[in-house]
Amino acid sequence: MKAELNIYIDKYIFLHRKLYALFRQKWSMQKTNLLKTILKDSLQKSIAETSGSALNNLVFDMKTAVILVDEIGLKQAVVCAVLLFRSVLNGHLTIDDIRKNFDEEVVVIVRGLKKVNDLAEKKSRVESENYIKLLLSIAEDIRVVFILLAEQLLLMRDAKELASEQRLNLSVESAYLYAPLAHRLGLYTIKSELEDLSLKYTDRETYDFIARKLNETKRSRDKYIEEFINPLKEQLDKTNLKYDIKGRTKSIHSINNKLKKQKIEFENIYDLFAIRIILDSPTEMEKAHCWQVYSIITDMYQPNPKRLKDWLSIPKSNGYESLHITVMGPASKWVEVQIRTRRMDEIAERGLAAHWKYKGVKEESTLDDWLKSLRESLENKDVDIKDKLGDFKLDLYDEEIFVFTPKGDLFKLPKGASVLDFAFAIHTKLGATCISGKVNGKNVPIKHMLKSGDQVEINSSSHQSPKQDWLNYVVTSKAKTRIRQLLKEEAGKQVDIAKEMLLRRMKNRKIDLEDSLLMQLIKKLKYKTVTDFYIDIAAEKLEVNWVMDRYLELGDKEHEHKDLSFATSADSFIMKPYSQEVKSTDELIIDQNLTGVDYRLAKCCNPIYGDEIFGFVSSQGIKIHRINCPNAHDLFSRFGYRILKARWSGKTSGTASYTSVLRVIGNDQFNIVANLMSIISKENGVQMRSISIDSNDGLFQGNIAVMLANTSMLEQLMKKLRAVKGVKSVERVN
Numbered sequence: 001m002k003a004e005l006n007i008y009i010d011k012y013i014f015l016h017r018k019l020y021a022l023f024r025q026k027w028s029m030q031k032t033n034l035l036k037t038i039l040k041d042s043l044q045k046s047i048a049e050t051s052g053s054a055l056n057n058l059v060f061d062m063k064t065a066v067i068l069v070d071e072i073g074l075k076q077a078v079v080c081a082v083l084l085f086r087s088v089l090n091g092h093l094t095i096d097d098i099r100k101n102f103d104e105e106v107v108v109i110v111r112g113l114k115k116v117n118d119l120a121e122k123k124s125r126v127e128s129e130n131y132i133k134l135l136l137s138i139a140e141d142i143r144v145v146f147i148l149l150a151e152q153l154l155l156m157r158d159a160k161e162l163a164s165e166q167r168l169n170l171s172v173e174s175a176y177l178y179a180p181l182a183h184r185l186g187l188y189t190i191k192s193e194l195e196d197l198s199l200k201y202t203d204r205e206t207y208d209f210i211a212r213k214l215n216e217t218k219r220s221r222d223k224y225i226e227e228f229i230n231p232l233k234e235q236l237d238k239t240n241l242k243y244d245i246k247g248r249t250k251s252i253h254s255i256n257n258k259l260k261k262q263k264i265e266f267e268n269i270y271d272l273f274a275i276r277i278i279l280d281s282p283t284e285m286e287k288a289h290c291w292q293v294y295s296i297i298t299d300m301y302q303p304n305p306k307r308l309k310d311w312l313s314i315p316k317s318n319g320y321e322s323l324h325i326t327v328m329g330p331a332s333k334w335v336e337v338q339i340r341t342r343r344m345d346e347i348a349e350r351g352l353a354a355h356w357k358y359k360g361v362k363e364e365s366t367l368d369d370w371l372k373s374l375r376e377s378l379e380n381k382d383v384d385i386k387d388k389l390g391d392f393k394l395d396l397y398d399e400e401i402f403v404f405t406p407k408g409d410l411f412k413l414p415k416g417a418s419v420l421d422f423a424f425a426i427h428t429k430l431g432a433t434c435i436s437g438k439v440n441g442k443n444v445p446i447k448h449m450l451k452s453g454d455q456v457e458i459n460s461s462s463h464q465s466p467k468q469d470w471l472n473y474v475v476t477s478k479a480k481t482r483i484r485q486l487l488k489e490e491a492g493k494q495v496d497i498a499k500e501m502l503l504r505r506m507k508n509r510k511i512d513l514e515d516s517l518l519m520q521l522i523k524k525l526k527y528k529t530v531t532d533f534y535i536d537i538a539a540e541k542l543e544v545n546w547v548m549d550r551y552l553e554l555g556d557k558e559h560e561h562k563d564l565s566f567a568t569s570a571d572s573f574i575m576k577p578y579s580q581e582v583k584s585t586d587e588l589i590i591d592q593n594l595t596g597v598d599y600r601l602a603k604c605c606n607p608i609y610g611d612e613i614f615g616f617v618s619s620q621g622i623k624i625h626r627i628n629c630p631n632a633h634d635l636f637s638r639f640g641y642r643i644l645k646a647r648w649s650g651k652t653s654g655t656a657s658y659t660s661v662l663r664v665i666g667n668d669q670f671n672i673v674a675n676l677m678s679i680i681s682k683e684n685g686v687q688m689r690s691i692s693i694d695s696n697d698g699l700f701q702g703n704i705a706v707m708l709a710n711t712s713m714l715e716q717l718m719k720k721l722r723a724v725k726g727v728k729s730v731e732r733v734n
Contacts, residue, residue, distance in 0.1 A: 018070070023035070035102075038093060038101075071153075095114075109143050145181060149178055149190055156194060156201075164612055174195070186347060195251065228329045232245070232297065241279060241293070243293075279293065316400060401415055419448045420434055421476045432465065438459065465486070494534070494535055514555070521550060588613075590645070590646045599623065600624065602623045605625055606661060606733075608711055611711055658710075660706055662721070662733065672726045673700070675725075685708055686706055687706065688704065689707055
């Protein structure tokens with residue numbers, strides 16, 4: 001066994017040329033052999049303890065290391081930490097052992113990984129609270145983020161072997177957390193792959209449709225790219241510039257977004273690909289060469305000035321630099337062209353990780369500011385979990401605008417930022433006292449939305465203080481966090497004032513205050529907290545004399561059994577929404593094996609027994625959606641913390657029935673509709689709810705709504721309807 005183990009180690013670790021070569025670039029043979037010995041000893045112990053899983057774990061760690069080297073471009077310290085971490089986790093190695101034998105860099109990364117793992121072990125589902133804890137940990141050292149992204153990418157690549165429930169969990173995590181993180185850190189290739197795989201596992205039909213269409217159009221697309229590039233090459237060759245030029249097809253996920261957003265057919269998408277020109281230029285000539293290429297292209301092809309994106313003059317916060325233009329190519333088709341240098345391309349593909357390679361390039365301090373702002377937002381215990389995640393996603397996804405102070409200082413803000421956002425970006429005190437702004441010389445309110453290039457001046461007043469509705473006027477996490485903190489501080493002051501006023505009035509009326517009786521009154525008035533009670537007094541929603549009268553009534557034994565009518569504030573009144581199709585049966589199990597929970601079946605996709613499903617916590621309660629619901633990916637990516645696992649229990653009541661709508665297309669011939677209705681009426685357990693038919697140019701198309709018990713009955717019915725002479729297609733409507 002030991003001999004076999006040694007062969008395995010040699011074959012898969014140190015005879016793996018890539019990893020071996022990486023360590024030997026900077027490490028001595030002695031240090032490299034020490035790592036080999038530590039891993040061998042740890043693996044032997046793990047095999048004795050856990051049998052075969054130890055070898056699988058080793059392979060996983062190695063694959064993660066290769067992704068970090070090949071696709072993110074990280075070096076020895078990070079890879080060493082990944083390989084050693086499991087030994088620390090299994091108790092075969094301590095942090096002090098690593099500190100003694102390796103660099104402090106490795107210690108920092110392993111410690112960060114350990115924190116993440118400790119928190120992940122407590123995670124029972126994709127919970128927002130665990131995400132918050134995870135984010136607090138990873139914001140400490142950015143390299144831990146890269147390792148988490150590499151691990152998630154590997155898990156998604158191998159997810160086809162997992163059960164459907166596990167694939168859904170991974171897909172939600174990828175769409176909701178890891179793809180946005182990759183996007184913010186500039187890892188666009190990894191972001192695109194995570195989004196594509198998430199779509200593949202949650203809506204395989206759409207994924208396969210777009211993949212098939214891309215494959216079918218590949219030959220014509222390649223031919224068009226060649227027609228566009230060839231004359232361009234002739235002109236570029238005359239300049240003596242060193243360059244590469246290629247066409248790049250857009251990701252399946254981004255194409256799907258265009259189909260949904262623009263509501264068009266696949267054939268009508270004009271920008272399925274982009275042309276990329278990569279220049280080998282010295283640092284001091286990068287911008288000049290990029291603009292030289294821009295001039296050549298726009299001389300040959302008509303540019304669209306509205307589609308010019310200049311990230312050369314002002315790079316993105318994550319370091320992205322490039323020049324994007326859209327020009328009219330052959331056959332009057334719009335083509336996007338991206339112009340960048342080799343250095344810019346590596347940063348675009350590998351994001352922040354590539355900055356370590358270019359030591360002379362100053363890293364964008366705005367990323368550090370973003371991490372600091374994120375941490376402040378997450379560490380604020382007074383902010384609701386959903387608000388924290390909402391702020392986080394705003395900072396990740398939104399495009400940027402660039403605005404200036406009167407002195408010409410540049411500030412980068414997310415698209416949609418207001419004058420108030422700008423004020424808080426400068427200083428908290430300025431934001432808290434902001435009363436209006438002056439944009440390009442004109443007075444505007446604090447909620448005025450800014451645009452790139454605006455010059456902004458803030459007007460403030462010492463009499464101004466933050467208001468609750470300010471949260472509706474800002475989009476940056478910094479502004480939201482500061483406003484909530486200031487509102488809480490103000491609420492605290494109001495509570496003290498209200499307490500003092502109540503005590504003074506009770507003393508004037510010679511009423512003794514009993515804390516237990518007051519708490520009983522507050523509970524009777526349906527207040528969740530004492531603070532809310534005093535805030536309503538301070539806001540004059542509750543009149544102090546009325547409160548004292550109720551207090552006396554409650555304390556009077558003669559009124560002990562009297563049913564008092566208590567007035568409540570408008571804010572504490574909650575109307576229960578009217579509920580349709582609310583179910584609470586054991587046919588469905590939600591989250592942690594819960595049964596008997598109220599839920600609704602979503603109207604957007606009409607799930608029925610047997611469909612792959614998930615739960616979504618909405619303002620109207622839990623809604624059940626199909627995995628391939630047209631809204632599923634949007635729910636995963638925007639509201640991942642509201643997703644619940646759900647499955648059918650395997651037992652039915654025998655009386656349950658579900659609505660499903662079928663789209664039928666066929667030849668408009670005599671009796672065809674009657675034949676369809678006849679089949680439905682004869683099918684056991686199937687009832688027709690409604691039918692609508694339109695005919696045009698010899699074809700008919702219509703929707704038929706039926707009630708039935710499960711997917712097996714639905715598939716059987718669809719099979720019979722397709723067999724009717726003249727019917728071209730029968731599909732289920734989402």
